[in-house]
Amino acid sequence: MTTYYVASYVPPIKEYDGKFRPIAVKPLRGGLKVRSRSGYLALPPQTSSDAAPQPFELPLLKILGETQLPTGLTFRAAILRMPIQTATRREPCQLAASAPGAS
Numbered sequence: 001m002t003t004y005y006v007a008s009y010v011p012p013i014k015e016y017d018g019k020f021r022p023i024a025v026k027p028l029r030g031g032l033k034v035r036s037r038s039g040y041l042a043l044p045p046q047t048s049s050d051a052a053p054q055p056f057e058l059p060l061l062k063i064l065g066e067t068q069l070p071t072g073l074t075f076r077a078a079i080l081r082m083p084i085q086t087a088t089r090r091e092p093c094q095l096a097a098s099a100p101g102a103s
Contacts, residue, residue, distance in 0.1 A: 016044040018055030
């Protein structure tokens with residue numbers, strides 16, 4: 001290989017839903033070999049101070065970002081007591097939330 005190029009792509013999307021979006025890169029000239037990714041996850045742009053959200057977090061983040069918060073959101077929380085052999089004792093916590101109409 002004597003020459004290579006690096007290209008970036010900023011998708012023209014407004015809703016980051018965490019879904020996989022396929023892309024294809026095709027050269028205009030024949031006889032070229034192109035290596036590229038088959039797609040990307042539609043995640044919001046990461047700022048330097050925040051960790052990038054995981055795809056499973058996006059539906060709840062979308063709901064919490066709306067101006068009118070849902071009133072039908074139910075959740076359960078429980079402390080699971082397990083013996084932990086460390087200098088500082090920490091208790092695992094489990095939280096389950098479901099939105100109306102979600103399975």
